[in-house]
Amino acid sequence: xxxxxVRRLTVAQALVRFLSxxxxxxxxxxxxxxxxxxxxxxxxxxxxLGQALLxxxxxxxxxxxxxxxxxxxxxxxxxxxxLNRLSTQAVTTSIxxxxxxxxxxAALATINRLPVLxxxxxxxxxxxxxxLLQQLEHPVEADLSVNDTLRPVSxxxxxxxxxxxxxxxxxxxxxxxxxxxxxxxxxxxLPQDVQAEAYDWPEEFFAERVWHVRRPAPDPYELTEAVxxxxxxxxxxxxxxxxxxxxxxxxxxxxxxxxxxxxxxxxQAGKGSLRYDHPADLGGIGHTGTAVSDDVARxxxxxxxxxxxxxxxxxxxxxxxxxxxxxxxxLNIAAFDAHKLxxxxxxxxxxxxxxxxxxxxxxxxxNSAYEAEYGGGKVRWEKxxxxxxxxxxxxxxxxxxxxxxxxDSVVGDDDVIINAAGSLPGDLHKLWRARSPRQYHLEYGYxxxxxxxxxxxxxxxxxxDTPVWSLVGDGTYLMMPxxxxxxxxxGLPVNLVLIxxxxxxxxxxxxxxVGGERFGTPYRYRAADGTFTGDPLPVDLAANAASLGMxxxxxxxxxxxxxxxxxxxxxxxPTCVYVETDPAPTSPPAEAWxxxxxxxxxxxESAVRAREExxxxxxxxxxxL
Numbered sequence: 001x002x003x004x005x006v007r008r009l010t011v012a013q014a015l016v017r018f019l020s021x022x023x024x025x026x027x028x029x030x031x032x033x034x035x036x037x038x039x040x041x042x043x044x045x046x047x048x049l050g051q052a053l054l055x056x057x058x059x060x061x062x063x064x065x066x067x068x069x070x071x072x073x074x075x076x077x078x079x080x081x082x083l084n085r086l087s088t089q090a091v092t093t094s095i096x097x098x099x100x101x102x103x104x105x106a107a108l109a110t111i112n113r114l115p116v117l118x119x120x121x122x123x124x125x126x127x128x129x130x131x132l133l134q135q136l137e138h139p140v141e142a143d144l145s146v147n148d149t150l151r152p153v154s155x156x157x158x159x160x161x162x163x164x165x166x167x168x169x170x171x172x173x174x175x176x177x178x179x180x181x182x183x184x185x186x187x188x189x190l191p192q193d194v195q196a197e198a199y200d201w202p203e204e205f206f207a208e209r210v211w212h213v214r215r216p217a218p219d220p221y222e223l224t225e226a227v228x229x230x231x232x233x234x235x236x237x238x239x240x241x242x243x244x245x246x247x248x249x250x251x252x253x254x255x256x257x258x259x260x261x262x263x264x265x266x267x268q269a270g271k272g273s274l275r276y277d278h279p280a281d282l283g284g285i286g287h288t289g290t291a292v293s294d295d296v297a298r299x300x301x302x303x304x305x306x307x308x309x310x311x312x313x314x315x316x317x318x319x320x321x322x323x324x325x326x327x328x329x330x331l332n333i334a335a336f337d338a339h340k341l342x343x344x345x346x347x348x349x350x351x352x353x354x355x356x357x358x359x360x361x362x363x364x365x366x367n368s369a370y371e372a373e374y375g376g377g378k379v380r381w382e383k384x385x386x387x388x389x390x391x392x393x394x395x396x397x398x399x400x401x402x403x404x405x406x407x408d409s410v411v412g413d414d415d416v417i418i419n420a421a422g423s424l425p426g427d428l429h430k431l432w433r434a435r436s437p438r439q440y441h442l443e444y445g446y447x448x449x450x451x452x453x454x455x456x457x458x459x460x461x462x463x464x465d466t467p468v469w470s471l472v473g474d475g476t477y478l479m480m481p482x483x484x485x486x487x488x489x490x491g492l493p494v495n496l497v498l499i500x501x502x503x504x505x506x507x508x509x510x511x512x513x514v515g516g517e518r519f520g521t522p523y524r525y526r527a528a529d530g531t532f533t534g535d536p537l538p539v540d541l542a543a544n545a546a547s548l549g550m551x552x553x554x555x556x557x558x559x560x561x562x563x564x565x566x567x568x569x570x571x572x573x574p575t576c577v578y579v580e581t582d583p584a585p586t587s588p589p590a591e592a593w594x595x596x597x598x599x600x601x602x603x604x605e606s607a608v609r610a611r612e613e614x615x616x617x618x619x620x621x622x623x624x625l
Contacts, residue, residue, distance in 0.1 A: 084246055090118075121190055287313045397558075410562065430587065553577050
């Protein structure tokens with residue numbers, strides 16, 4: 001007879017207990033891995049995980065009540081990003097639509113390499129009640145459920161159909177969540193009968209576990225090759241990606257740049273890796289990049305990618321890096337990303353790799369003429385930013401870039417600016433002056449409308465004393481405003497900057513550029529010809545935000561906006577600053593191309609002209625082999 005101590009708990013109770021004692025550790029600092037659980041309850045989880053969370057209590061597992069399942073994932077992702085992937089949250093849902101609402105959030109988490117634990121309910125493992133309410137029946141795959149939609153967007157997926165199967169499944173889930181290479185959405189599907197089933201669990205399962213988050217050092221051979229590549233380059237350029245932030249490698253990057261003079265251009269995820277006023281910080285790169293960054297990128301002979309995935313916005317759809325002899329050196333903890341663009345690889349932790357490069361390049365510095373060249377370009381670009389941000393008259397209706405200028409004048413170094421979709425990401429990437437590593441929080445891997453408000457909640461939970469700003473346009477706001485109620489309920493002073501521009505401004509502009517004539521993008525009444533070209537819709541989004549519990553400040557002019565933003569920043573309540581913008585374009589034009597295929601044959605003149613421009617641009621596309 002076994003003498004191993006056991007504890008009799010339901011599967012749901014055991015899972016909550018297990019999660020409550022999982023920790024990460026990096027550089028000697030320990031974090032709780034699952035800091036809380038978001039939930040919306042239905043018949044698929046109320047008697048299982050709902051009861052288990054109630055029984056565990058807030059000390060063991062804090063519970064957060066959400067309003068939309070997708071939003072709950074966004075909040076957990078925002079939390080995880082703010083804490084450098086060392087801590088995250090779990091999300092539980094019922095079966096059916098609650099579970100399928102997780103898919104978009106899961107895709108966002110996995111694409112952005114950010115950990116989140118998803119715990120959807122599932123149909124009865126015993127099939128004693130079949131079919132259940134909300135169960136998908138498949139005629140030839142009886143073990144299929146709607147939760148299988150989460151498989152392609154999860155880094156680890158399991159369906160726990162027996163109590164004892166939870167042990168290896170839970171351990172594997174945490175292994176993936178804490179692995180900087182593998183991390184993303186992790187899904188454990190929990191049949192509702194299994195959740196409530198009791199089992200004698202070995203006490204060892206509930207022992208405190210600390211998962212060390214490693215910092216792998218560079219391979220000596222790869223490091224030697226990397227150093228030789230840098231020494232041979234006359235015009236090297238670092239492309240800083242989100243991996244620098246995840247690794248907390250900002251100081252290591254600065255040390256390398258200070259020593260060598262190599263300039264830095266940033267992806268959306270990497271912006272803020274250097275402070276904006278560092279002499280070598282050139283700002284954003286790619287389609288939404290700065291003029292100086294893209295000019296240097298076109299002539300660079302070595303691109304040093306650090307922690308980047310090289311999306312099409314970064315590479316300008318493979319038209320940006322035009323030097324005939326350009327080569328790539330990629331420093332990335334994931335070999336999958338390091339090998340992109342036929343690069344030399346340095347597969348290691350960003351901080352460890354940058355530190356090793358700095359030591360190996362101790363006597364090397366780029367040519368002073370190169371430094372003077374990019375320094376002059378940086379000075380010229382700062383004047384462009386000043387023009388876009390400034391308003392000649394404080395009584396004028398602000399443009400969108402002037403909204404950013406007003407915000408720039410109000411925020412402190414540690415404020416966090418959150419955005420994900422619309423025309424704001426381009427303006428922010430080009431213009432925002434990031435003052436600290438965590439200030440610029442752009443979700444542009446999935447560019448998911450609706451991310452901003454729940455992510456603001458997650459960031460506020462992770463950094464309670466930090467002013468947080470969720471920037472949204474009317475299109476994004478109408479997608480998913482309901483977590484405002486959660487911010488009010490939790491007493492989280494998230495600031496919402498709500499910009500009214502009567503439609504999908506970003507896609508409207510893109511539509512116009514590719515011959516689509518802004519079709520289907522304005523928020524307007526139908527005109528006599530059936531198109532949406534009538535008067536603007538009489539919606540009052542400020543009133544809507546107020547109805548959900550926010551304090552609302554309406555600003556009509558640049559001066560009123562600046563005052564409202566300062567008032568919001570000083571408030572201890574969730575506050576919305578609402579402003580209707582002047583649609584006049586004040587953002588600098590794109591400095592690099594983006595490949596959005598245009599109709600090859602058309603009868604409308606706008607599409608014909610757009611195709612001619614497309615054919616001209618696509619000729620610059622190249623494969624880097």
